[in-house]
Amino acid sequence: MNKSRLYSTTTLIFLFFLMQNLHSPAAYASGVGKYESWYQDVWCEGYDGQTEVEQDDGTRVDCLTSNHAIEMEFARKWPEAIGQSLHYSLKTGRNAGIVLILQKPSDEHYWASLNDVIKQYKLPITLWRLGP
Known part of the structure; x- marks a missing residue:
């Protein structure tokens, strides 16, 4: 050789x-590098929900619980999560929810921005956070 x-x-x-x-x-172990689907599976199972529930328009609710249609999203994509959660709520008749995935302490400003927009416009969205 x-x-x-x-x-x-x-x-x-x-x-x-x-x-x-x-x-x-x-x-x-720190959560960095995991795919969104990993967080969906773990979080949704803990709330007795179903993951990736397809709607009649082809969209998929990340986690559907008895009360909420939830969009799970990484922190930097928080603006997208707002629209998706409201759309899922409309399609399912359940309350809108967002689980924001914070992978590092510097993601905290995304959480603050999301909260500011929800409060300012009085959007009917329940928020949860995952991470530091």
Whole structure:
């Protein structure tokens, strides 16, 4: 085996193990790097809800509980969550809800912005937060 082939094989093996470790539970203990669906599953199960409930228009409610149609969203996408939660409420006849996922302390300003808009316009949306 020539030296360049050995180097590329070694590099590929290293990259494989690196990718495996990046997806390990220990790497995600802080919540950083998880997909939105992971949060949906965990949070929704805790509130006896159903995840990804499809509506007649093809949209999917992230978590549908007996009282709420909930949009789960990462902090930086808080403006999108407002519209989606209100739409889900309209489609299901349930109260609108947002679970905002804060992955790091610096996401706190997104939580504050979301609360400010909800209060200013008296939007009928229940809020929950996940994270620091």
